[in-house]
Amino acid sequence: MSSKANQEPLLHITKRRAMPWQAAWAVRIGSIVFALIICAIITMAATGLDPMSVYGTMLDGAFGSERKIWILGKETAVLLIIALAMAPAFRMKFWNLGGEGQVLIGALVTAAMMIYLGERLPNPILILLMFVAAVAAGALWAGIPAFFKAKWNTNETLFTLMMNYVAIQLVAYYIIIWESPKGSGKVGVINQATEAGWLPRIGDFQYLLNIIIVALVTIGIYIYLKYSKHGYEISVVGESQQTARYVGIKVDRVIIRTLLLSGAICGLCGFLMVSGTDHTITTTLAGGRGFIGVLVAWLAQFNPGAMVFASLLLTVLTRGASEISTIYGLNQSFGDILTGIILFCIIGSEFFINYRVHFRKGVGRRVDGGSKPAAVAETAGDDPAEKETGKEGADV
Amino acid sequence: MRGITKIFDGKVTANNNVDLDIYKGEILSLLGENGSGKTTLMNMLSGIYFPDRGQIYINGEPVTINSPREAYDHGIGMIHQHFKLVDVFTAAENIVLGLEEEGKLDLARVAEKIQKICDTYGFEVDPKKKIYDMSVSQKQTVEIVKVLYRGADILILDEPTAVLTPQETEKLFTVLRNMRSAGKAIVIITHKLHEVEAISDRVAVLRKGEYIGEMKTSETNAQEMTNMMVGREVALNIDRPAPVDPRPKIRVEDLTVRSSDGVLKLDDVSFTANSGEILGIAGISGCGQKELLEAIAGLQNVEKGSITYIHDDGSEESLLGKDPLQIASMGVSLSFVPEDRLGMGLVASMDLTDNMMLRSFRKGKSVFTDRKTPKKLAEKVVDELDVNTPGVSTPVRRLSGGNVQKVLVGREIASAPTVLLSAYIVRGLDINSSYTIYELLNLQKKNGVAVIYVGEDLDVLLELCDRILVLCSGRVSGIVDGVKADKNQVGLMMTRLGGGDTDEQ
Numbered sequence: 001m002s003s004k005a006n007q008e009p010l011l012h013i014t015k016r017r018a019m020p021w022q023a024a025w026a027v028r029i030g031s032i033v034f035a036l037i038i039c040a041i042i043t044m045a046a047t048g049l050d051p052m053s054v055y056g057t058m059l060d061g062a063f064g065s066e067r068k069i070w071i072l073g074k075e076t077a078v079l080l081i082i083a084l085a086m087a088p089a090f091r092m093k094f095w096n097l098g099g100e101g102q103v104l105i106g107a108l109v110t111a112a113m114m115i116y117l118g119e120r121l122p123n124p125i126l127i128l129l130m131f132v133a134a135v136a137a138g139a140l141w142a143g144i145p146a147f148f149k150a151k152w153n154t155n156e157t158l159f160t161l162m163m164n165y166v167a168i169q170l171v172a173y174y175i176i177i178w179e180s181p182k183g184s185g186k187v188g189v190i191n192q193a194t195e196a197g198w199l200p201r202i203g204d205f206q207y208l209l210n211i212i213i214v215a216l217v218t219i220g221i222y223i224y225l226k227y228s229k230h231g232y233e234i235s236v237v238g239e240s241q242q243t244a245r246y247v248g249i250k251v252d253r254v255i256i257r258t259l260l261l262s263g264a265i266c267g268l269c270g271f272l273m274v275s276g277t278d279h280t281i282t283t284t285l286a287g288g289r290g291f292i293g294v295l296v297a298w299l300a301q302f303n304p305g306a307m308v309f310a311s312l313l314l315t316v317l318t319r320g321a322s323e324i325s326t327i328y329g330l331n332q333s334f335g336d337i338l339t340g341i342i343l344f345c346i347i348g349s350e351f352f353i354n355y356r357v358h359f360r361k362g363v364g365r366r367v368d369g370g371s372k373p374a375a376v377a378e379t380a381g382d383d384p385a386e387k388e389t390g391k392e393g394a395d396v
Numbered sequence: 397m398r399g400i401t402k403i404f405d406g407k408v409t410a411n412n413n414v415d416l417d418i419y420k421g422e423i424l425s426l427l428g429e430n431g432s433g434k435t436t437l438m439n440m441l442s443g444i445y446f447p448d449r450g451q452i453y454i455n456g457e458p459v460t461i462n463s464p465r466e467a468y469d470h471g472i473g474m475i476h477q478h479f480k481l482v483d484v485f486t487a488a489e490n491i492v493l494g495l496e497e498e499g500k501l502d503l504a505r506v507a508e509k510i511q512k513i514c515d516t517y518g519f520e521v522d523p524k525k526k527i528y529d530m531s532v533s534q535k536q537t538v539e540i541v542k543v544l545y546r547g548a549d550i551l552i553l554d555e556p557t558a559v560l561t562p563q564e565t566e567k568l569f570t571v572l573r574n575m576r577s578a579g580k581a582i583v584i585i586t587h588k589l590h591e592v593e594a595i596s597d598r599v600a601v602l603r604k605g606e607y608i609g610e611m612k613t614s615e616t617n618a619q620e621m622t623n624m625m626v627g628r629e630v631a632l633n634i635d636r637p638a639p640v641d642p643r644p645k646i647r648v649e650d651l652t653v654r655s656s657d658g659v660l661k662l663d664d665v666s667f668t669a670n671s672g673e674i675l676g677i678a679g680i681s682g683c684g685q686k687e688l689l690e691a692i693a694g695l696q697n698v699e700k701g702s703i704t705y706i707h708d709d710g711s712e713e714s715l716l717g718k719d720p721l722q723i724a725s726m727g728v729s730l731s732f733v734p735e736d737r738l739g740m741g742l743v744a745s746m747d748l749t750d751n752m753m754l755r756s757f758r759k760g761k762s763v764f765t766d767r768k769t770p771k772k773l774a775e776k777v778v779d780e781l782d783v784n785t786p787g788v789s790t791p792v793r794r795l796s797g798g799n800v801q802k803v804l805v806g807r808e809i810a811s812a813p814t815v816l817l818s819a820y821i822v823r824g825l826d827i828n829s830s831y832t833i834y835e836l837l838n839l840q841k842k843n844g845v846a847v848i849y850v851g852e853d854l855d856v857l858l859e860l861c862d863r864i865l866v867l868c869s870g871r872v873s874g875i876v877d878g879v880k881a882d883k884n885q886v887g888l889m890m891t892r893l894g895g896g897d898t899d900e901q
Contacts, residue, residue, distance in 0.1 A: 227764045232757055235746065242740040245695060246732070247754045248721030 024353045031349035035342040042337070047330065054324055058338075061323020062316040072315055074207040074277060077214040078269065079311040082286075082293030084214075084221045085265035087302045088258045089142075091225060092238040094149065098160030100290025101167030102141045102263045104283075106134035106270025108171050111281040114190045114197035114274070115178055126197050131271055138267020139260040141167065146259030150252030164290065171283050189279050199276040210276045217265065222304040234258055266290075299346065317342060410436040413450070414607040416600060418550060423572060423582045425592040425613070427625055428602035429798075429826035434585050437602070438552045442474035443467035454550075473543030474552040479535050481527045488523035491542045513544050517574040532681060533564040540571070550581045557591055558823065561680050562854055562887040569595050587826060589618040590855065601625055626828050634834050634859040636878070637842060642670035642862075644706050645846035646692065646715075646815060651701035653687045653870075661687040663870045665701070671814070674837060674847040676861030676878060678854065680890055684870035685850045686735060689817045692848075693732045694720045705815075731813035733805055735820050735850075741804045744793035748774040748785065751792055752807050777806030781832065798829035805836060816840055819850040834860055854883050868893050 019027075040051030062072050082099050089096040113130045121129070145159035180188045191197060202208045225231040237244045237254050244251050274281055296314060300306035321335020411433045418424055428434045439445045441452065443461040451458050454470055461467050467474075481490045488506045507523040514521050519537050527535060536556060543551055553572075557565045572582055572595060586592060592599060593613060600610040601624045608624050623629055646669040653662040662684045669675045677685055690696035692703055694715060703715040705728050715723055723730055734740040742751050752770035760766060774788040781802040785795055792800055801821070808816065818837070822830040837860070841847055851857045857864055861878040866889040873889040 229757055229763060229765050232750070232753065232765050235750075236743055236754065239743045239745055240739055242736070243743055243754070246693075246720065246734065246740050248694075248719055248724065250719075250721075 019353050027349050027352050028346065031345045032342065035345035038345070039338045039341050042341070047328070047334070049328060054328070057324050057327050058317075058320025061321075061327075062319040064323075068319070070205070070207050072312075072319055073211050075319065076312050076315040077207075077211045078273065079289055079293055079296055079315055080307055081214045081217055081265060081269045081272070082289055083296035083300070083307045083311055084217055084304060085262050085269065086293055086297040087221055087304060087307070088225060088231075088234055089262040090297055090302050091231075092234045092255065092258050094146070094238075094255060094259065095157045096142060096145075096160050096259065096262055097157055097291070097294065098142060098145065098163045098263075099266050099293050100286045100288070101160075101164035102138045102266030103270040103273070103286040103290055104164075104167040104171050105141045106138040106267030107274045107281050107285050108167070108174060108270070109137040109267075110134045110197075110271045110274040111178070111187070111190060112174070118191045118194065118196035123196060127199065127275065130197055130275055131268075134271035135264045135267045138270065139264040142259040142263025142266065143256060146256045150255040168283050171281060171285075175281065175283065186282070187280050190274075190281075191279070197275055198279060199272070207277060210272050213268075213272060217268070218304050218308060221265075225302075225304065230254075230257070295343070314339075314343075410605050411440075411447075411602075412605045414602070414605075416607065418581045418583055419598075420549070420581050421576055421579045422598060423576050423584060423596045425596035425599045426583055426585045426602065427589075427592065427599055427621055429625055429828055432602040432625070432826075433605040434602055435554060438474060438554065438583065438585065441467070441550075442472055442552060444474075468546045468548065471547060471549035472552070473546060473548030473550070475536070475539045475543060475554065475556060477554045477558065479539055481535060481538060483528045484526060486524050486526050487521050487530075487538045487541075490527060490538055491523075491545050495546070509545065510541060513541055516578065517544070517571050519571060532559045533561075533568070536560070536568070544575075549579075550583070551575065552583045552585075554585045555587070555824075556584065557586060557588060558852065559681055561890050562883060563891065565591070587830075588853065588855075589621055589827075592621065593618065603627055622827055625826070632827075634831070634856065635838050636860060636862070637838060639670065639862050640672040640842060640844060642673045644668045645671045646848075647702075647704040647706065647712075648688075648692070649702045649704075651688070651691060651703065652699045653684070653691055653696055654699050655687070661870050662691070665867075665870070665872050667865050667872065667875060669815070669846045669848055671846045672841055672844045673862045674841050674849050674860060674878075676857040676864040677848060677850040677867060678857050678864050678886055678890060679867035679873075681852065683867045683890075685819060685867060687870075688867075689732065689734070689819055689848065689850060692815075693730060693817060694718050694723050728815070729811055729813045730815045731808035731811060731817065733801075733808050733816070733818040733821050735823075737800055737804050738793060741808075742792050742800065745791050747791050748778070748783075748788040748803055751803060752777070752810075755807060755811055773807070773810055774803075777803060777810070781806050781836075797824045798826060801825060801833070802829070805833060809836060809840065813840070813845055816845050816847045817850075818848065820852060821849065822856070823852065830856075854886055858883060858886070866890055 036055065040055075043049055043051045043054050061068065063069055082103065085102070086096055086099060110130045110133070113126065113133060117126055117129070141163055142160070145154070145156050145163060148154040148159060149156045175185070175187055178187050179185055199209055202212075225234065233244070233249050233254050236247070236249060237251055241251050244254070270285070273285060278285065292314060293311075296307055296310045299310040299314075317339045318335075321339050322332065324330060324338075325332045325335050414433070414437060416437065426434045426438070436445060440447050441461070443464045443466050446462065452461060453459065454472075459470055461470060461472070464474075482493065485493070488503050488510060491510060492501065492503075492506050503523075510521060510523050513519070519541060521534070521537055521541055525534075527538070530538070536559070540551070540553075556568060560568060569591075572584070575582060576597075584596065596613050598610055599613055599616065599621060601608040601621065603625060611620075619632060622632060648668070649666045651662055651665040652660070655661050665684070665688065667675075677688070679685055687696055691698050692715065698716055701716075704712050705715050705726070706712050707727075713726060713728075715728070718726070720730075732741075738744040743754070749767055749771045752773045753765065753767070756770060757765050771788060777783060778785060778788060783795070783799045783802045783806070785799060792803055795803065801824075805818075805821065816837075821837075822833050825833065834856075837847055837849065849857070849861055851860075858878060858881055863875055864878050864881060864886065865875045866873040866886055868890055871893060873893050876886065876889075
């Protein structure tokens with residue numbers, strides 16, 4: 001079954017030691033370029049539209065006017081703060097999938113206080129109370145599963161996930177109580193006349209305060225994870241609970257403490273959305289961003305700095321996708337297909353950062369010459385992984 | 397093997413132009429320090445890695461080995477250090493696992509074939525016994541039979557004696573000699589020179605990935621082999637300075653420990669560890685050594701008994717029921733080098749500096765960590781213990797086994813301990829690194845530290861330790877004087893309480 005000569009297998013995968021960061025970013029950017037090429041082919045095949053103008057429209061949807069840029073900033077901030085909330089928990093390898101619920105519960109508490117205390121308290125005190133209550137509610141929502149995890153090692157993934165549904169149902173219940181006008185099934189804008197409990201706006205910029213707060217949270221989380229003793233304990237617990245116990249770190253305490261922080265930031269996000277921008281509450285307030293935030297955190301490998309870019313990228317894609325669906329009369333799904341392809345390629349490119357693919361030397365057609373990758377991609381079909389290996393082969 | 401070269405990542409040359417001959421009917425010892433490329437070389441022979449250059453010939457024919465399965469087809473089988481067996485399967489099921497034989501799985505026929513192999517070479521295997529019921533040595537036997545069952549003519553054993561008692565080692569050697577007589581080619585990787593002398597016909601030495609040379613075992617000696625491995629003259633004696641003013645430091649009384657699933661791990665263990673003395677703990681692996689050390693270090697729930705720490709001024713304090721933090725806050729400087737270095741003693745993905753911080757990061761009132769002091773400590777450890785690393789910001793998981801251990805030991809000693817617990821502190825280390833560690837332990841002893849040394853190599857235990865506590869299935873089989881004790885006696889005490897009657901087996 002084996003030939004006489006010393007033949008290396010056609011394809012060989014080995015783990016890399018470490019890639020210089022420049023090379024790693026080159027691979028990531030290359031993967032986006034590659035994804036755009038695939039998207040272009042699919043766009044042409046499926047819709048017959050000129051891919052360049054489709055991409056132009058996407059960019060236009062994200063950056064096309066001052067108003068669009070502000071919306072982009074607001075949406076990015078929401079995604080970013082949720083991802084930041086996930087970062088400490090994920091660093092600890094505690095898979096908090098309850099961002100959605102934690103945001104909603106913070107939003108619910110905020111809305112409740114706006115409705116019930118709106119006319120009774122001076123605005124600064126009301127806002128301060130709303131802030132404290134929302135943060136506490138979010139912390140509680142994450143703290144419950146954390147407590148069970150720390151004491152009885154329950155599965156945090158399922159537990160936090162289920163807490164989302166509890167939060168959604170609670171919000172649904174109160175929406176019926178608070179609905180205005182009656183029978184509409186909506187809460188409507190809360191305190192529209194008095195603006196009680198509304199966060200102040202800076203100058204004419206409605207979204208600026210939210211963006212500034214999220215920027216501060218970003219810096220805070222970065223410093224917390226990187227330079228604080230708590231952050232260090234989180235890393236040790238995440239890497240090895242054994243080692244943590246060995247040096248006397250109280251693992252259960254670190255788990256609960258970290259999740260309280262994670263939930264608190266989600267609660268803050270709910271507060272910012274209701275008090276700062278939306279001034280109303282719906283069950284879809286978080287709109288799946290509790291989960292997209294998880295994706296952002298992973299894409300950025302739990303690094304707050306990289307999360308800024310990851311959340312911006314995702315928001316640009318989402319905004320662009322919805323723009324092309326309106327402009328070209330395509331349905332929303334087509335935009336989602338493009339987003340999906342781009343994300344797949346970006347995440348897939350991590351494989352080539354961590355592993356090296358060797359080709360058997362002397363199968364010249366595949367190895368020599370940088371001009372060949374395109375040909376390899378054709379023979380390999382649409383599988384981006386194959387294309388990437390082609391690129392690797394050329395690099396060697 | 398001719399001109400074998402393996403380069404990892406285009407940088408690290410694990411093997412450079414190695415030529416190695418393996419003969420039928422002969423036992424070859426492959427010697428080399430940690431990271432000299434022994435295991436890499438053998439992994440290429442058994443199909444796990446593929447050489448970048450060079451050619452493997454079997455019976456004069458050039459061959460390609462792309463996978464372990466192809467290695468089996470060429471009659472090459474490797475027994476790894478870490479066994480690859482399915483715990484809940486029986487011996488027979490494990491042995492046929494992965495084989496694609498025609499027809500239905502007939503375990504009776506398999507058992508028959510296993511029995512035949514056992515009879516030929518002198519093994520004892522119960523085909524119906526589950527792996528989880530087996531001792532380490534029985535598991536190893538299953539691994540060897542598994543390889544023979546697949547028709548291997550060339551057997552590679554990677555440090556097979558590391559986990560065995562002297563008696564079990566002797567049994568293994570008998571089997572290996574039988575296989576040699578049957579015409580099999582055997583390669584054995586080991587660090588223990590006296591075993592090399594006892595078993596092998598020929599020795600091949602690798603150093604830093606290069607083939608240094610080979611010789612007939614009968615024409616060489618331990619000193620020459622060591623010098624070849626290290627590349628310079630090395631003294632092969634372990635010092636044993638007389639204990640300095642030994643005074644009781646830790647007193648353990650009637651200690652009984654059960655594992656979380658209720659298995660009795662330690663049963664009424666009592667002893668005293670003195671300052672300025674190395675107390676050895678001998679025993680077959682898994683006889684309660686881990687639980688004993690962890691109980692002292694405050695990491696293990698204790699069912700009954702007491703652990704008392706005796707301060708320099710003679711006052712006594714109980715360590716029982718205290719966690720490591722509480723023990724430290726009592727003013728007891730207790731260092732612990734655990735068996736699982738990367739899983740317990742260190743954080744694999746963190747760099748040297750951050751690992752140095754593990755013990756000290758709480759110091760000071762600031763909410764922020766201080767990285768300057770640990771960085772200096774890391775640099776000092778690298779410098780003093782000659783750690784081979786690109787820098788102090790390299791994750792420890794990238795370091796080789798010996799260097800990882802130096803980092804861990806360096807940190808634990810840096811805190812000026814009064815008690816130093818160590819578990820298998822030289823496991824997997826080459827001779828040179830091992831001797832560095834022994835020197836460090838002796839230095840601690842001279843400084844008046846109470847050192848507890850859990851070891852597996854009886855020769856070392858007998859040369860290094862002042863007293864040796866022998867554990868047998870969680871009970872104290874006896875405490876012997878390190879100077880006077882006899883290796884066979886200790887070996888027997890490990891398998892039988894008190895080492896008494898020999899009428900069983």
